[in-house]
Amino acid sequence: MPSLVNMEVELAVKGFLIDQEKMAEVVERMTKELKMGLAKDTHPRAVIKCFVTYVQDLPTGKERGKYLALDLGGTNFRVLLVNLVGQSDIQITSKSYDFPSTLMTGTGKALFDFLAECLAEFCKENGLENDNLPLGFTFSFPLQQQGLSKGILVAWTKGFNCEGVVGKNVVQLLQDAIERRGDLKINTVAVLNDTVGTLMSCAFNHPNCRIGLIVGTGSNACYVEKTVNAECFEGYQTSPKPSMVINCEWGAFGDNGVLEFVRTAYDKVVDKVTPNPGKQTFEKCISGMYMGELVRLVVVEMIGKGVMFVGDSSQKIQQRWSFKSSYISDIESDGPGEYRSCNKVLHELGIIGSQEADKEALRFICEAVSSRSAKMCACGLVTIINKMNINEVVIGIDGSVYRYHPKYHDMLHFHMRKLLKPGVKFELVVSEDGSGRGAALVAATAGQSKPKM
């Protein structure tokens, strides 16, 4: 442990330092919950829902054509036109729209009218109003799907809470909003989670890809299961297709209390100030929406105890959510004994005149939170790989935490290696634009009937 770090700080972050034994216990508990989600009789009371996605075909690399995609599910909202020209030639035109935060907690009607308005604007700008292109809707919230283009919202997550949407088919709500406008011809052929888009996008170039993972605003994973095990799919015993992509919705793992042995007091404080207290327990230990706030809570406690930033009167860090998760990546990207990025972060927070010991302590806290996140993710992936009982797999990954944290990939790899049976080969691959080209690929494979996996 770094000598410059105060004992109080070491004590405060102790709860984030999960050992191998605890990780193995997380895998064991998660395996049980995952199986409960898959099985028909236990599904209704399972916390990891393992939703059937109705995606049964992975891409072959031969899909072609033009598709529209909508991407809603985190910090950005995007409309995309995806032209699958060739396996190494995918042309994407996209536009991100400023998403007023008031829409996140307003009415469902206002939300879907906004999506339709952006879609209409995009189609007009690109001359697509009358093309009736197939659209893949990446909607990254827990959906109980009843078909490829029918998904009932189970609950809002990641700070969203729009009235009148839970329990409804979101494709219908989108289609209604499009019809209210009357100026567009759109054919929504698929609704999917971003994990599925990530899997599809990666599988287009990596035929061995069987898992899609997101570590962004939220965290979730999907994987390719044998259709006969997807008991909640009405055709699980009769389907001619051998595989079914399962959207785990693993963020809810722990909502029944089974993760209390690894949660810290800080996790409980963060949970209380979210719009969904008691929900998404696993996600709140992992994802970008919460990591920064966890670091901030430890720092504020240390300031209160007079162990960090003594004499500094900056108030910004006292404000909820003021410590961005991207700061963690910045701070951990400095080399040993170097504080260039850390100084920038401190400057942004208005903290001046800090000591080297403060910066070391801050880095130590960031490392504790980010390594806990990577460890929990490793536990989740190992649970899935064990369940699949395969010896070789590619995992397609997206999300800013995975992409931009300087050590996340290495930490994830390291802990997976330690937890997996010897001999199991795996590769962690950044998946490009799952929500866009992945959505187009789901839309494309939806139009085909031959089994492809």
Ligand SMILES: Nc1ncnc2c1ncn2[C@@H]1O[C@H](COP(=O)(O)OP(=O)(O)OP(=O)(O)O)[C@@H](O)[C@H]1O
């Ligand atoms: N450099 C970074 N390092 C770590 N976290 C980051 C970084 N940049 C952004 N984040 C965090 O990542 C989250 C955004 O993730 P991402 O860009 O993958 O978008 P998203 O599509 O909204 O996520 P999701 O797919 O979970 O809905 C935010 O919570 C943000 O705090």
